[in-house]
Amino acid sequence: MTAIIRKELADYFTGIRVPVLFLLVLLASGAALFAVHQGIRGTASEGFVFLRLFTTAGNILPSLSSFMALFFVPLVGIALGFDAVNSERSGGTLSRILAQPVYRDSIINGKFIAGIFTLGIMVATILLLVAGYGLRMIGVPPNAEEVIRIFIYLALTIIYGAFWVSLSILFSVLFRRIAASLLVTVAIWLFFSFFMLMIAPAIANGLAPVVGNTQAEILRNAEMQQMILRFSPNTLFGEAATVLLHPVILETNMGLIGALASGQAAYMIDNPLNLGQSLLVIWPHLTSLVSLSVICFAISYVVFMRQEVRAT
Numbered sequence: 001m002t003a004i005i006r007k008e009l010a011d012y013f014t015g016i017r018v019p020v021l022f023l024l025v026l027l028a029s030g031a032a033l034f035a036v037h038q039g040i041r042g043t044a045s046e047g048f049v050f051l052r053l054f055t056t057a058g059n060i061l062p063s064l065s066s067f068m069a070l071f072f073v074p075l076v077g078i079a080l081g082f083d084a085v086n087s088e089r090s091g092g093t094l095s096r097i098l099a100q101p102v103y104r105d106s107i108i109n110g111k112f113i114a115g116i117f118t119l120g121i122m123v124a125t126i127l128l129l130v131a132g133y134g135l136r137m138i139g140v141p142p143n144a145e146e147v148i149r150i151f152i153y154l155a156l157t158i159i160y161g162a163f164w165v166s167l168s169i170l171f172s173v174l175f176r177r178i179a180a181s182l183l184v185t186v187a188i189w190l191f192f193s194f195f196m197l198m199i200a201p202a203i204a205n206g207l208a209p210v211v212g213n214t215q216a217e218i219l220r221n222a223e224m225q226q227m228i229l230r231f232s233p234n235t236l237f238g239e240a241a242t243v244l245l246h247p248v249i250l251e252t253n254m255g256l257i258g259a260l261a262s263g264q265a266a267y268m269i270d271n272p273l274n275l276g277q278s279l280l281v282i283w284p285h286l287t288s289l290v291s292l293s294v295i296c297f298a299i300s301y302v303v304f305m306r307q308e309v310r311a312t
Contacts, residue, residue, distance in 0.1 A: 004110025032064035053134035077164025
């Protein structure tokens with residue numbers, strides 16, 4: 001499997017795909033710093049100031065955490081896996097690789113690990129660039145808890161990216177045509193990123209309609225929308241990233257809904273959650289993302305192991 005990983009990494013770092021993606025890394029970092037330069041002056045100077053580099057949005061540009069959740073990580077994960085298997089099959093190289101003393105499971109395992117490793121390098125590069133240049137911008141060094149939160153956010157982002165890599169590899173195994181696997185994966189990304197936001201309110205209004213405009217009906221409708229949106233990995237990652245990087249519970253949707261439902265919103269102070277409380281809040285999101293990644297990769301693994309590979 002080590003030989004497959006080295007071969008895939010060599011293909012990534014010597015081909016045209018990853019230089020283009022690393023150009024996107026520079027553009028994403030520059031856009032995030034420009035957004036911080038526009039928006040961080042109007043934010044409060046208390047709490048986790050350094051983490052605001054990753055959560056502050058500009059006048060037009062979104063924050064780095066929002067951009068990573070909606071666009072960068074899904075698109076990079078799709079780009080790294082949509083032709084992982086069917087390109088080898090259509091090129092006739094898959095049968096030649098299997099003719100060598102290489103186990104079949106080493107091929108798909110190596111492609112998956114190489115994709116995650118490449119994605120992890122790209123995400124870590126963005127975080128380091130934003131943290132380094134942002135430190136010169138704001139002049140406030142991070143404390144120990146902020147550094148730990150950034151590392152946990154990096155691990156969470158890699159897990160989120162692993163879902164998209166495994167999903168794109170799955171369709172690369174199922175479809176023989178590269179265009180078909182790419183279109184289906186992009187369609188799923190569009191559904192989770194955009195169409196889900198339009199479908200969730202409609203379903204919630206049908207299941208929990210707001211007739212009398214009472215607080216109980218509004219809360220029930222909001223909870224229903226939140227529950228439906230959590231079927232999307234984008235929402236799971238976005239909520240977990242918000243709790244990690246901007247841990248003021250009343251400024252997040254799930255914290256505000258919970259406070260209003262318990263009737264304690266008027267007595268709660270906007271104090272940030274500590275690291276342990278933040279991990280307790282995001283633990284269901286983390287396990288859900290890991291489960292989705294494992295399920296997608298397990299299906300692709302089983303299908304690939306049972307497929308017939310003929311020499312062409």
